[in-house]
Amino acid sequence: MALDEYEKRDFKVVGKxxxxxxxxxxxxxxxxxxADMHVPGxxxxxxxxxxxxxxxxxxxxxxxxxxxxxxxxxVTGADFPDIAPGEARNVRDNTMARDKALYDGHAVAxxxxxxxAIARKALKLIRVEYEILPHVTEISDAMKPDAPVVQEGFxxxxxxxxxxxxxxxxxxYGHGDLDAGxxxxxxxxxxxxxxxxxxxxxxxxxxxxxxxxxxGTADLWVCTQGHYFVRQLCAEILQMDQAQLRVTASExxxxxxxxxxxxxxxxxxxxxxxxxxxxxxxxxxxEVFRASGPTVSxxxxxxxxxxxxxxxxxxxxxxHYQGGAFPNITVQFGAMAAFACYDLQAVQTRGYNxxxxxxxxxxxxxxxxxxxxxxxxxxxxxxxxxFDLDPLEVRLKNAARKGTRASYGPTYPDIGLVATLEAAxxxxxxxxxxxxxxxxxxxxGFWFNFGGDTxxxxxxxxxxxxxxxxxxxxxxxxxxxIAMMAAEELGVPYESxxxxVTDxxxxxxxxxxxxxxxxxAVGLATIKAARAAxxxxxxxxxxxxxxxxxxxxxxxxxAKPAGPNAGKFEPLSIKEIAAKSSRTGGPISGHHEVNxxxxxxxxGVHIADVEVDPETGHxxxxxxxxxxxxxxxxxxxxxxxxxxGGAAQGIGWALNEEYIYDEQGRLVNPxxxxxxxxxxxxxxxxxxxxxxxxxxxxxxxxxxxxxTGIVPPLATLSNAVSRAIGRRMYELPMSPPRIxxxxxxx
Amino acid sequence: xxxxxxxxxxxxxxxxxxxxxxxxxLEALRDRLHLTGTKEGCGSGDxxxxxxxxxxxxxxxxxxxxxEAEGAEIGTIEGLAKGAExxxxxxxxxxxxxxxxxxxxxxxxxxxxALLEKNPDPTEEEVRYWLAGNLCRCTGYDKIIRAVLDAAAxxxxx
Numbered sequence: 024m025a026l027d028e029y030e031k032r033d034f035k036v037v038g039k040x041x042x043x044x045x046x047x048x049x050x051x052x053x054x055x056x057x058a059d060m061h062v063p064g065x066x067x068x069x070x071x072x073x074x075x076x077x078x079x080x081x082x083x084x085x086x087x088x089x090x091x092x093x094x095x096x097x098v099t100g101a102d103f104p105d106i107a108p109g110e111a112r113n114v115r116d117n118t119m120a121r122d123k124a125l126y127d128g129h130a131v132a133x134x135x136x137x138x139x140a141i142a143r144k145a146l147k148l149i150r151v152e153y154e155i156l157p158h159v160t161e162i163s164d165a166m167k168p169d170a171p172v173v174q175e176g177f178x179x180x181x182x183x184x185x186x187x188x189x190x191x192x193x194x195x196y197g198h199g200d201l202d203a204g205x206x207x208x209x210x211x212x213x214x215x216x217x218x219x220x221x222x223x224x225x226x227x228x229x230x231x232x233x234x235x236x237x238x239g240t241a242d243l244w245v246c247t248q249g250h251y252f253v254r255q256l257c258a259e260i261l262q263m264d265q266a267q268l269r270v271t272a273s274e275x276x277x278x279x280x281x282x283x284x285x286x287x288x289x290x291x292x293x294x295x296x297x298x299x300x301x302x303x304x305x306x307x308x309x310e311v312f313r314a315s316g317p318t319v320s321x322x323x324x325x326x327x328x329x330x331x332x333x334x335x336x337x338x339x340x341x342x343h344y345q346g347g348a349f350p351n352i353t354v355q356f357g358a359m360a361a362f363a364c365y366d367l368q369a370v371q372t373r374g375y376n377x378x379x380x381x382x383x384x385x386x387x388x389x390x391x392x393x394x395x396x397x398x399x400x401x402x403x404x405x406x407x408x409x410f411d412l413d414p415l416e417v418r419l420k421n422a423a424r425k426g427t428r429a430s431y432g433p434t435y436p437d438i439g440l441v442a443t444l445e446a447a448x449x450x451x452x453x454x455x456x457x458x459x460x461x462x463x464x465x466x467x468g469f470w471f472n473f474g475g476d477t478x479x480x481x482x483x484x485x486x487x488x489x490x491x492x493x494x495x496x497x498x499x500x501x502x503x504x505i506a507m508m509a510a511e512e513l514g515v516p517y518e519s520x521x522x523x524v525t526d527x528x529x530x531x532x533x534x535x536x537x538x539x540x541x542x543x544a545v546g547l548a549t550i551k552a553a554r555a556a557x558x559x560x561x562x563x564x565x566x567x568x569x570x571x572x573x574x575x576x577x578x579x580x581x582a583k584p585a586g587p588n589a590g591k592f593e594p595l596s597i598k599e600i601a602a603k604s605s606r607t608g609g610p611i612s613g614h615h616e617v618n619x620x621x622x623x624x625x626x627g628v629h630i631a632d633v634e635v636d637p638e639t640g641h642x643x644x645x646x647x648x649x650x651x652x653x654x655x656x657x658x659x660x661x662x663x664x665x666x667x668g669g670a671a672q673g674i675g676w677a678l679n680e681e682y683i684y685d686e687q688g689r690l691v692n693p694x695x696x697x698x699x700x701x702x703x704x705x706x707x708x709x710x711x712x713x714x715x716x717x718x719x720x721x722x723x724x725x726x727x728x729x730x731t732g733i734v735p736p737l738a739t740l741s742n743a744v745s746r747a748i749g750r751r752m753y754e755l756p757m758s759p760p761r762i763x764x765x766x767x768x769x
Numbered sequence: 770x771x772x773x774x775x776x777x778x779x780x781x782x783x784x785x786x787x788x789x790x791x792x793x794x795l796e797a798l799r800d801r802l803h804l805t806g807t808k809e810g811c812g813s814g815d816x817x818x819x820x821x822x823x824x825x826x827x828x829x830x831x832x833x834x835x836x837e838a839e840g841a842e843i844g845t846i847e848g849l850a851k852g853a854e855x856x857x858x859x860x861x862x863x864x865x866x867x868x869x870x871x872x873x874x875x876x877x878x879x880x881x882x883a884l885l886e887k888n889p890d891p892t893e894e895e896v897r898y899w900l901a902g903n904l905c906r907c908t909g910y911d912k913i914i915r916a917v918l919d920a921a922a923x924x925x926x927x
Contacts, residue, residue, distance in 0.1 A: 040866070042863055042864075043863075043866075045871070046862075046863040046868065046871075047855070047863065049868055049871030049874050050849075050855065050859040050862050050863060050868070050871075050874055050875075050878060051806070051846065051847070051849070051850055051855070051859065052804075052805070052806015052807070052845070052846035052847045052875050053806070054871060055805070056805075056808070056872060058799075058805075058808075058809065059799075059805035061800075061803060139796075140789060140791075223906070224904075224906045225870070225872075225906055226808070226810040226816055226818055226870075226872045226873050226904055226905070226906055227808070227810065227870070227872040228809070228810070274870075274871065274872075275870060276808070276810075276870050276871070276872025276873075277869075277870045277872060277906050277907055278870075279906070307812055308810065308811040308812055308813065308815075308816075498869070498870055499869035499870060499907060500866070500869060660865075660866035660912070661866055661869070663866075663911075663912075664866055664869050664907065664908055664912060665869075667908060667909035667911045667912070668869065668906070668907045668908050668909050670909055671906075671908075671909030671910070672906065694811065694813055694815060695810075695811050695813070695815035695816050695904060696813065696815045700904060700906060701909075701910075702900075702901040702902075702903075702904065702910075703896070703897040703898075703900045703901050703903070703905075703910040703913070703914065704894075704897040704898045704900075704901040705901075706897075706909060706910055706911075708911050708914070708915075709909045709911050711911075
């Protein structure tokens with residue numbers, strides 16, 4: 024791992040609250056999102072979706088729809104070519120069903136027409152003959168040996184026997200002697216937890232505008248977290264060369280992991296190819312809920328032993344996750360993350376991934392971790408109550424630190440959990456008095472963070488201004504952070520730098536905006552690209568001065584003669600070097616391509632005060648504070664924003680949000696009225712306390728900050744509610760009826 | 770089915786368009802007039818991203834028929850700034866980092882403007898309840914509430 028990147032320095036730009044370059048466009052309505060693009064001759068696409076949770080598609084008759092005036096193309100699963108097994112094939116089969124409809128909302132046909140009204144009418148003319156099959160939407164039902172099988176052929180070799188074919192993968196982590204560890208405990212408890220599937224709830228529905236040329240090339244405009252990955256998937260699904268498909272990412276109206284893959288893009292491309300015209304396809308909100316990628320639901324059992332002075336002697340967890348009708352690796356992340364906060368001698372996690380007749384899950388902010396850590400942190404809290412110990416003291420006593428062997432394998436370098444816990448302990452919130460029916464909960468959280476494939480090009484324009492070209496959709500202020508890091512490294516004013524997110528045809532590959540990777544990995548590549556540009560500018564200055572290039576240094580945004588030539592020439596600014604660049608060898612750019620390693624793990628601690636109404640079971644969050652290690656907060660306001668936003672999503676997950684299925688396996692709440700995300704009047708101010716324990720893997724010490732914030736709230740709220748009502752809660756969401764039932768001893 | 774001819778005023782200027790009888794004001798704004806600053810988040814009046822004013826009143830444009838705009842005075846996000854000069858609310862949203870992805874921002878600004886015109890000195894609670902019809906999934910609302918209160922304070926000083 025590249026853990027020697029960090030160098031301590033005094034920052035001039037990094038750490039300030041600069042105006043972000045896309046802000047004006049976003050407050051004036053000028054910014055163009057997925058559905059905002061119009062092109063000449065554009066058709067409207069619409070998708071027909073299965074009303075059944077599980078059904079064989081015996082026949083599809085599209086003739087009446089095709090005959091309708093204004094209909095230019097109709098597409099079904101039969102239009103897509105055969106491809107090798109793998110994620111692209113899963114995505115193909117999810118975006119358009121082939122032999123079976125696998126969940127309520129699964130696409131079965133699509134049309135492109137000259138107006139939305141004609142497209143809607145055409146959908147009604149498509150006749151699908153279904154043979155309804157037995158379905159299964161709940162984890163424990165799907166695991167039973169005689170359960171209806173959702174899809175065959177996905178079971179991996181290491182899955183233990185005794186389950187249905189829906190149990191497709193098994194993951195195990197840990198070390199040490201569990202029996203010996205539990206024997207040392209003064210108390211061992213085993214508890215079972217359930218969490219409901221939730222949705223990322225981005226406000227912008229998925230949208231794509233595809234234009235297929237007669238020459239076999241295509242353009243795609245799409246709201247996505249990763250247009251290079253969209254290109255990769257679509258090119259494989261449509262069996263074309265990646266270079267023939269140019270994908271441009273629009274401004275993105277939220278994603279949180281839910282826009283890391285394709286749900287409509289291959290269909291838009293196929294419609295355009297068949298129609299010979301551009302096609303815009305936009306999901307309705309109902310389609311977003313039914314047929315994009317919610318998170319997994321879970322059933323988790325945790326066993327933990329503790330001594331009466333608060334030392335955890337051993338712990339194990341078994342995690343069962345369902346993520347819909349296709350494979351995913353979320354339970355693996357859950358099994359890895361479950362005990363990542365603790366320094367344990369004996370620990371084991373076992374994760375099972377289960378197929379059900381639900382939509383194909385997608386990532387949701389720290390995928391797999393929130394539910395696993397909810398279960399673990401709930402058990403820690405219960406043991407703290409058992410021994411009457413302070414919950415932060417107990418966590419400090421067991422906290423992972425530098426040199427700890429993590430439960431998932433690696434040994435931690437410098438990490439920030441102890442500092443974060445100490446900051447929480449010292450904060451006035453932790454000792455503030457509580458009112459009637461109120462209680463305080465705390466919990467820790469963790470996320471791995473990620474680096475990955477990254478390309479950045481940095482151009483020193485002829486007037487000395489700087490263009491940073493990067494390939495990661497800016498989901499919450501990354502352009503400003505990247506421009507700030509370029510300005511810092513070059514020693515130029517922030518205002519002279521512009522960061523641009525470019526299309527797939529204009530820059531090398533970039534991994535999706537995921538894993539909290541952008542400020543870390545794109546930032547790292549930007550700093551290295553700036554260093555390459557500085558080397559080139561020193562070379563040009565040497566040429567201008569007629570001295571050896573080794574005798575030039577870069578300081579304060581200027582090339583300066585050094586060594587024996589020090590002071591002999593006036594320093595040359597970027598402006599001066601840029602103005603002469605055409606005559607000294609041509610345009611000046613720096614670029615850097617890397618598969619970035621060394622993304623530092625990040626920990627958070629949350630404190631919540633809740634007030635539970637004993638009559639209604641309603642929970643009000645009265646005070647909330649987030650503590651999180653950012654490594655180095657490049658733009659503190661947007662780091663706070665990530666911490667606050669993650670907390671708010673976690674609060675929604677804990678208290679309100681859930682996918683609800685009826686007996687026919689149909690989703691009954693596919694809208695914001697019945698799937699209620701927190702609104703402004705549900706929340707207090709969310710105080711954000713940033714800690715900065717530098718990541719040794721980044722030149723400025725940056726860690727990812729986007730995901731960790733959603734991990735602690737589930738247990739923080741559950742611990743607070745459990746203490747407020749005097750009964751332990753074991754299931755999310757803690758909706759008022761469920762809390763009332765617990766109060767009444769149900 | 771023939772289209773309906775609608776004459777209206779948008780952001781202080783005369784505007785006209787043809788629409789289907791069942792077309793919403795949101796669709797007419799976005800697809801006929803290409804005023805795409807007004808966003809569709811749900812199409813059912815639950816998210817507030819499509820907020821506009823109709824004769825000064827805050828409306829979810831996805832719940833109003835386009836034909837009903839006949840003779841009305843419509844205000845959209847595109848009319849909030851005066852040329853290059855941002856409205857105080859727009860400036861405060863930028864200063865307070867009150868947006869992340871920005872898709873809900875036009876709706877929040879239009880709704881906040883309507884609030885401050887009615888109530889120039891709202892409490893935090895009043896702002897939270899007024900804006901409870903606008904969903905934001907990125908910010909946890911913290912910086913939005915602060916931006917609106919700060920804008921109100923500056924407007925009172927002016």
